[in-house]
Amino acid sequence: MELTHIEHIGIAVADLEQAIAFYEQSLGLKCYRIEEVTDQKVKTAFFQVGQTKIELLESMAPDGPIAKFIEKRGEGLHHLAFAVKNIEQQLEEVSSKGVQLIDSKPRKGAEGLDIAFLHPKSTKGVLVEFCEKR
Numbered sequence: 001m002e003l004t005h006i007e008h009i010g011i012a013v014a015d016l017e018q019a020i021a022f023y024e025q026s027l028g029l030k031c032y033r034i035e036e037v038t039d040q041k042v043k044t045a046f047f048q049v050g051q052t053k054i055e056l057l058e059s060m061a062p063d064g065p066i067a068k069f070i071e072k073r074g075e076g077l078h079h080l081a082f083a084v085k086n087i088e089q090q091l092e093e094v095s096s097k098g099v100q101l102i103d104s105k106p107r108k109g110a111e112g113l114d115i116a117f118l119h120p121k122s123t124k125g126v127l128v129e130f131c132e133k134r
């Protein structure tokens, strides 16, 4: 496996504007990008903290994955994203070790990264994302 660092931490929020205000005013971070990922029905906001980003996720539709997550578990930590090299190969490798995948092939995520999710049933309850910048 070749995980290089924690690329970002995804946090589900009910109200993106309020959440951005908290990160900016209370924590002193600066939102550098807001982006809509339409196939995931989310609006995202990014903050850089060293090598790692915070990705705030607000649902753009009541039936979107983030809306469902908040309905079930409330706002909070949603996923952990590792930067990987050679994402297809990493997916094959974890899959061969019995890890269940949500995405067997990478797709395009925010910031133009290739991303894929592992199933939280296989990862001790944490939704894990692999991402690769190409």
Ligand code: ZN
Binding pocket: 008, 010, 055, 079, 081, 129
């Ligand atoms: Zn993510």
